Amino acid sequence: MSPSLSSLVFYAFSAMLVVTAVGVVTLRNVFYSAVSLVAALTIVAGLFVLLGADFLGAAQVLVYVGGILIIMLFVIMLSQQPRDLLQRQTNDQWIAGLFFALTIGVSLVRAFTYFVSQTPPDGDIAPTSASLGRLLLGEMLLPFEAVSLILLAALVGAVVFGQEKNA
């Protein structure tokens, strides 16, 4: 892809990501904000592909959009009541929260001006799946196995918390 075209795609993705992210935190209906989060995470997958991480883009769609967000939509549908749509969804501290978030956002954006002139590396983007697999089962083997332990613990924890109490 030519540099100008990829820049155009990047800015379009960025604008959509910011709009959908604002939707996630401000929409009154939680179901709508979950759908907005689906859009935001799909756009993040597109950004991954744009930045040369093709396997991560696929994993993002599979795990986040196909897995986590579907569970989240189920929980929202199980726990919402009709009167929730009439209640306000923000607490009394939204001005302080806005100030805090603006402070952190502006300082983050200002802090990285050091990288302003860093342009993309030369050369074509190559598929990463094979070398990523070699990295995971080679140098990253220990954290890889630790993550499998974490997933097992999460599975058991979900079953324990999810079962009805026979008290």
Added chain:
Amino acid sequence: MTLYHCIALSGIVFSIGIYGVLTRRNILGILMSIELMFNAANIALVAFNHYLHPGSLWGQGFVLFVIAVAAAEAVVGLSLVLAIYRNIKSVYTENMNLLHG
């Protein structure tokens, strides 16, 4: 499209997530804002990997671990939300004020 644009986008999305965590009353909204912050960090990791170390993949491997831990966190968190909802019939954080309900 330079590295600065990617990192600035990541910072903006992260601060939007912080705003959601601080102001949402609904615990599900807070969980979704946390997912947003995870993704902002992932964008930063992939961008640094792409621009500063094009030959290596450690940033992308790290993002894979972040996604796996986020999946585990979401599953446990959502089952906790359902367990709390069975007890107090509410998903609003100001009603969750008992350690043993």
